[in-house]
Amino acid sequence: MFLDVVQLQVSYPDRPRPSVDRVSFGLQAGEVGVLIGPSGCGKTTLLRAVAGLEHVSAGDIRLAQKVVSSATQHVAPESRRIGMVFQDYALFPHLSVHDNVSFGLHHLPRVARDARVREVLALVGLASSAQRFPHELSGGQQQRVALARALAPQPQLLLLDEPFSNLDVELRERLALEVRGILKEAQTTALFVTHDQMEAFAIGDVIGVMSEGRLHQWDDAYTLYHRPATRFVAEFIGHGVFTPATLREENGQVVVHTPVGDLTDVSECPLPCTFASGECDVLLRADDIVHDDHAPVKAEIIRKAFRGSEFLYTLRLKTGETVMAHVPSHHDHTVGEWIGIRAEVDHVVTFNRACPINGNDLCSMPCAAHAAPQSVRFMEKP
Template sequence: MSFIQLSQLTKAFKNAETPAVNQIDLKIEKGEIITLLGPSGCGKTTTLRMLAGFEQPTSGSIYIGDRVVYDDRTYIPPEKRGIGMVFQDYALFPHLTIEKNIMFGLNKWSTRAKKERAKEVLELVGLDGYGKRYPNELSGGQQQRVALARALAPRPHVVLMDEPFSNLDAGLRERMRYDVTTILRKADKTAIIVTHDQKDAFAVSDRVVVMNEGIIQQIASPREMYRCPKNCFVAQFVGKTNLLTGTLCSDMKHVDTYIGRVSLPEQSQFPVEDVRISIRPEGCRLAENGMYSGRVERVTYGGEYQEVEVRLGDQNVSSQPMVVYAPIEQEIEVGSVISFDITPELVALVEA
């Protein structure tokens, strides 16, 4: 049996037209780092709160380890579930030292054991010697580490983190993704993180769970999620993409679209004639005599690449232009004609 198991978990709030979380099933193995990813209102935070015990499900069951913490006959309160929680705003007590913030949840421990454990987790998060300081004396990244240290102090079964990187600037955010992952691996903890940011999810996760309107859309590794999105929602939410409709050819390996014939990475297993495909912008490689060509309508500089919007010859004026990523050093002007090839490995058949 999986370490954490959610079965048919549902939460319907009073007066809401649809459930916030709708009969989701999720299995998490011990030591995994999982991210719940999706837009605001998709049900990811409600799922986290039900797992923590802060929100009572309408129906379904929750197992942690070999113990049921919620079903139609059982409700284990939050403090008895063996869960460490890191809140979005860190929720540190400003009037307490860092050491006392970490010791706060160790109610049944002796004073000596509390101090020893606080020292241990501060060393784990790279803040050895910071115990006598106060939260306002620390940077945002250091405060986040303290919040994580406090969550780890009682030796929980699982750590839950709600939007842990949202309050950090871009440079610190990238650093903290690495630090948080490293700390969780060292502590050998199972973790579930909630975020709406694809880069956060991909950087820290073993697997990503994409949610929308209370329903799980796809569960996959970051690589698989990006290269093989299951449906149009996932393809568009997880990075940029070009969505095209077309007809699957008889060889089951090519799709005829308005931009021409596009190769799939492998033969389709589903003999459906009318299909939809996702083509990632970086899968469109500029080539002097490429198979596809069109006129440049817009160029946006993204620092690491140029985002080029291209209107192909027979493309309907009302439809979205193709988005192609071009090397930053290449001179591309609006109005010019460019050619490109499409890498099959970044093409995927998707559901509507």
């Protein structure tokens, strides 16, 4: 691994629990990693620890196989060859774009410095803006100047702390894709922090989901969405709900009984003995529920959100459970209307049934009598 974070902990004396709690992950050279999670989850503290701006309490951080942070060792930030891009861009308003980008290159001869500035400005698509000033640029252009300045000294690692948070939603996703292209062309290893999952999906090769200082899962976007490792990841990524279900083995195959109908012919599903009496919770994504007027299961629309090409409907079944569904926007039903729905699930993601006593999901233990398919991940809290 080029960046290797091992059992990292960052603690402060005035806080009851660590801000970063036993976090481990790695990045290969040239990969773009993303840390995502709600405000206060520890992702920025973790980024600052990698930069050397925070001391660690336990564990270690290795860059290019060299320990730069541990409980007993701390390499100064300026000695780590790390570039940073901040939320507010931190551009010097009185300097031109050229001079902003060349700010960290004073160790180079003037000819080499100017050549490097031209190179990175061309890389970010601002070759013709070298003599302009920050106030003459759009927000997206200013962000690219900040990226060019961070790339100019050829850092071994680039850190980006919510760099698009001041931009509008449409521009954020587009710029995330542009920045990913720039980082890949520059062959730069990068670690990016955001709370916006669309940004994370657009820019990241691998994404880590954090909550309360813990890293719940470090995986690609597809796996996070379809095979979440914990309930928190399942709730935080995408739109979905947990619904009670019962697993039964019938005629040699596993059938999952749910309020929206029986799920059969699923490629990934645990054996019924995995859960006590086959009782479990199943994750149903909005794209698992299909609007079908002829379906026997009916649901009442209790909320709707227009998304352009589709609506996101929140639906309540007669039995009281709630599900969500993506429906093409030409199916414009009103709140309070009942529509037919059916489930189309390719693989089933199961969780232990939430405990009625303490609310956790560790009530039932896996059955030791049978082996579960290797493709199935049983979801436990970390």
